[in-house]
Amino acid sequence: MERIGKTPTKAQELVYELRVKQVMSSDLIVVPPDWPMSQVKALMRTHRISGAPVVQDGKLVGMVSLEQVIRALEAGQMDACVRDRMTASPHVLREEETVISAINQFARHGYGRFPVINAAGELVGLLTKGDIVSGLLKQMELLWHAEEERRYQYQHMFEDIESDQTTLTLRYQVRQHDFDTGGEASSKIKRALERLGAHPQTVRRVAVATYEAEINIMIHSVGGELIAELSPGRIVVVAQDAGPGIEDVEQAMLAGYSTAPDWIRELGFGAGMGLSNIRSCCDTINLTSEMGVGTRLEMVFFTQDRGAR
Amino acid sequence: MTLDQIIKIVQGKAISAEVDLSTEIETAFGADLMSDVLAFVHTGTMLLTGLTNPQAVRTAEMAGVTAIMFVRGKCPPAPTIALAAEKKIPLLWSPYTMYETCGRLYEAGLRSGGLLDLASETWGEGFEKA
Known part of the structure; x- marks a missing residue:
């Protein structure tokens, strides 16, 4: 069993090969900064999400999370603007980064999600740990199908x-x-x-x-x-x-x-x-x-x- | 026994550039006659030999040998090293003679794989006839 650490599994290989853009979700639900927190709560409930990027004039200005909604609720400040309760200048991932680099940043910063930007600095997606897991599974399924097909070709040739x-x-x-x-x-x-x-x-x-x-x-x-x-x-x-x-x-x-x-x-x-x-x-x-x-x-x-x- | 342990036991070294020293070796076989290797070696064995030409690697490939250790302090020529790299068969080096190298490894617990039925039956028949 001691060899497991030295022989990388397919999943371990994949996190080094896959890029953030291949696993992120790109159909984005974004929030404008002038919304009241109550509207964010409604949006989160409707779409069953726990966080969203805050975008103004097509530019990422912050991130707002369920935790911030709850805090506003506790403080009785649901009328407050998103701008005042959000995390301003959030930590971002670049779409060309590897999945392993994203995993390391999840571990380092403890955030539940990261906004993803392209080379031009535009917001192109959102990445959660769940996206990474389903992205890896999808990729492994593709590899498995390719391997199955190859095996079938050889074994059934005759x-x-x-x-x-x-x-x-x-x-x-x-x-x-x-x-x-x-x-x-x-x-x-x-x-x-x-x-x-x-x-x-x-x-x-x-x-x-x-x-x-x-x-x-x-x-x-x-x-x-x-x-x-x-x-x-x-x-x-x-x-x-x-x-x-x-x-x-x-x-x-x-x-x-x-x-x-x-x-x-x-x-x-x-x-x-x-x-x-x-x-x-x-x-x-x-x-x-x-x-x-x-x-x-x-x-x-x-x-x-x-x-x- | 791992390649790492084997190298320490014979005070040898790894010749190949990329060797996974954690590779497990179950059994070993020593011979300078390649037909013997082909007849008697089990898959997953380490081959100890004094033969350093590329055919030692070819033989290892055909017999399913996991690693090759060159004894008597012999170093293989470049074509042998290149072929081994291509076939992903690690090459090791021992400064000792065949007998001493085998003895040290056997004493440390590395055993032989016994005889293959396929080969021993046929060869045994020939022996009885003679």
């Missing part, structure tokens, strides 16, 4: 497209001895499966097997390609290269058998465990090779559910 058999094919080039950027193809296949909502165990099996196959192409061949075919219930990854080919396929499948040179071993590969790893990850494996032509490794993974999970 169900929405009607055909006798729908297959998504991903194709990547793999270069010889490219140990700096090599592995990128497997990384992209892994990411695609995660996005499609594949089960984490399936993602792991395909990622590990595909990466071992990609490493094999990098180490042993003159270059080749990885082709991943994703279809409902089945993922097929083919790793094929343009040579030189494997002399003894049966021997190559044995755990610990390797033809990799020392410099490859120094990189942490070439111990002859790659094909064993691949075999334990996929459901069926098919390795064919012809000297001088190339090698083709087909790995099939069955997925539990429909929709390429």
